[in-house]
Amino acid sequence: MAHAVTPSFEQALDKYEPVLGLETHIELGTASKMFCPCPTAFGADPNTQVCPVCLAFPGSLPVVNEKAVEGAIRLGLALNCSIAPWGRFARKNYFYPDMPKNYQISQYDEPICVDGYLNVTVDTPEGPREFRVEIERVHMEEDTGKSSHVGGSTGRIHGASHSNVDYNRAGIPLLEIVTKPITGTDSLAPLVARAYAAELRDLVRSLGISDVRMEEGSMRCDVNVSINERGAGEWGTRSETKNVNSLRSVERAVRSEIERQAGVLDAGERVVQETRHFQEHLGRSTSGRSKEEAQDYRYFPDPDLVPVAPSAEWIEELRATLPELPAAQRARVTAEWNLSDTELRDLVNADAIGLVEATVVEGAPSAEARKLWLNELSRRATEQEVELSSLPITPAQVARVIALVAEGTLTNKLARQVVEGVLAGEGEPDAVVEARGLKVVSDDGALGAAVDEAIANNPDAADKVRGGKVAAAGALVGAVMKATRGQADAGRARELILEKLSG
Ligand SMILES: Nc1ncnc2c1ncn2[C@@H]1O[C@H](COP(=O)(O)OP(=O)(O)OP(=O)(O)O)[C@@H](O)[C@H]1O
Ligand SMILES: [Mg+2]
Ligand SMILES: [Mg+2]
16 A cells, blocks of 8 residues: 655645535623533532533433524524524434433434635735635534543553542533535635634624634534546545634644545545544544444434524514624725725734724724734733633723824823733822823923023033024924933924024
8 A cells, every 4th residue: 555645735736636624613792601500610629510411310301591592593693594483402323422312412403503604815816805604504402421541651642540520511502503615715615714713713703792712612623535537527635623612723724634544545545424523732633433324313303492582573683783793894804994905904913993992982093093903902912811701901001092192192102011011000090190100291391400400501502503404403393302211292292492592
């Protein structure tokens, strides 16, 4: 058997075309679980948020959480789906220690939302390009518990001496969003997958139904990839890479999988249908469970639950609660703020549109607001390794700093120090100005004293100005700025110098 040699991405794309499919799980931010009243807060002690229902005690009965159904419908509407007027939950039967019932309540052939789409934009050297990702379905299900494998020499599963199971997560409501096969992306496949995950995350966040934090697991992507020879007219066998937990990893998982499968086919072998696991430190996936014998989950309608039958009135009520969605918001701010493609992209990449807009609402001009968030504040967020929105400064405070610059109380340089003070917890911008003594010195009294001193200390320059060489005033202005540690109003200082020396 020929040994598979992994070609480069470009070589792979010369010969093969990729097909993608994304399955995304989103943990809904409801106060209680999907089928019982247990709380859902993250980070509680193990097995403290459990009850007979989510632990599957005999005789316990599940009851559907209406808020979760509401979230599913709102997402379906935002994804342009049809909402099913009637559907049932199904039992998906399999054994796993972190799933106490030995089945997961899910939806099978009667999902609540079907046939939608989400448009995503990818940057190419020729400019932005839009793709329409078709959504096959959105369905509701419950999360499993969480196993950890401990003890032993390595602390990893092979070396572990025993496993612990925490059922706090068991029964947390999940939505699974499944795309139809995505074709025609060619070499843009990794970027399309990433852009889809990013757009879906932003959409869900705008609906307020989940905090969609990939690194905390409240949004998890399974990435399906297959390739086929160009013009083959038939798709190849897919692999499914599980639980990819960052946007960058979604991109890398697609890219590395296209390369790997191309190597397999080049060597005359077959791609095996399997589950793979993305390894963050390797930048690619490794083989997991083979799915060649498609697992039989023996799905059947759950007899303990009533059907989900949202009325047309309820669906319309929920439609009316949809906020402005990210795509519409981008189009609007592009027009309102007169943005170029690049400026819009920078704002999107920094996740700053909402922050800038909130700052504008507080009265700041959009150009100034954009500058502060994208330069000074983005830099500090990167330094502190937090998201821009997690910096301890509010849009109202940013707007106040901008206003202080506009009214001449602060220079841009002083403004940066005020921002630093606010971030350090020294209080509101005005309090920081006061406490740090950052005001521009422009009142003639204080400034006059500094000017007199500069003239006394620089007699040569002063003589030149007296003799008509106005340019020599620059040295005196410099001395005033130095004496006031940059806080003088330079323009007013210059006027005072010329007044005093012309007499
Ligand atoms: N040949 C293919 N190449 C790439 N993606 C594919 C291909 N065929 C199907 N897909 C995509 O793979 C995904 C399959 O997800 P789906 O939830 O339907 O099934 P599953 O993975 O078998 O089930 P489970 O939810 O149990 O993991 C979909 O996004 C689908 O569009
Ligand atoms: Mg699936
Ligand atoms: Mg799957």
